[in-house]
Amino acid sequence: MVMKPEPWGVALDGILEDADLASGSEPLIIFPSPAGEVFTQHMARELAEEQHLVFGCGRYEGIDQRVFDEYSARARVKLVSIGDYVLNGGEVASIAMIEAIARLLPGVVGNPESLVEESHEEDGLLEYPSYTKPANWRDREVPPILLSGNHAAIAKWRREQSIERTKRVRPELLPRELDDAPRGRHAAP
Ligand SMILES: C[S@@+](CC[C@H](N)C(=O)[O-])C[C@H]1O[C@@H](n2cnc3c(N)ncnc32)[C@H](O)[C@@H]1O
Structure with a gap:
């Protein structure tokens, strides 16, 4: 019909x-x-x-x-x-x-900064893994680098994680200049 x-x-x-x-x-x-x-x-x-x-x-x-x-x-x-x-x-x-x-309209999301670093924004990469408190939950640790207070090192770690996740889960999204590794056929989640 x-x-x-x-x-x-x-x-x-x-x-x-x-x-x-x-x-x-x-x-x-x-x-x-x-x-x-x-x-x-x-x-x-x-x-x-x-x-x-x-x-x-x-x-x-x-x-x-x-x-x-x-x-x-x-x-x-x-x-x-x-x-x-x-x-x-x-x-x-x-x-x-x-x-x-x-959510992209001004005032809808409290902190507009948080829109910039998300998956599919700016560089087209997937977002890095996110953590919050506590530092240890069921023997699962927040990666120590994130507790270091070293902002440059944290930014570098996040970038590497974004690239690695994008390569693994959505290799077709990876910008050409970052595509230096052979692609797996079956991506893990
Ligand atoms: C059963 S679908 C009709 C599919 C259509 N006969 C076809 O094969 O392209 C009924 C309605 O659902 C909506 N719809 C279904 N799948 C969609 C999708 N992937 N994205 C956007 N709208 C979708 C559309 O409004 C569509 O008119």
């Missing part, structure tokens, strides 16, 4: 008219779709710059193609996939995107 175009037309016409009256800023209409461009942190950053996002969530076998054609001609439209698997509907995909985008 494919979603019919008429109800989408009524809903999206109304949204576009309201957007014109409200701000004059043209909304970006996102249709979550497994056939879309893959959502990434880079895309989240771009979308966080937009004034008005509209999410059009499909169900069943998706939406009649003419809805995409009609609104691509009249507005900005993007089909976006949150990964190479199929969900029942676009709602969960939209919530995932909204959360990733909204």
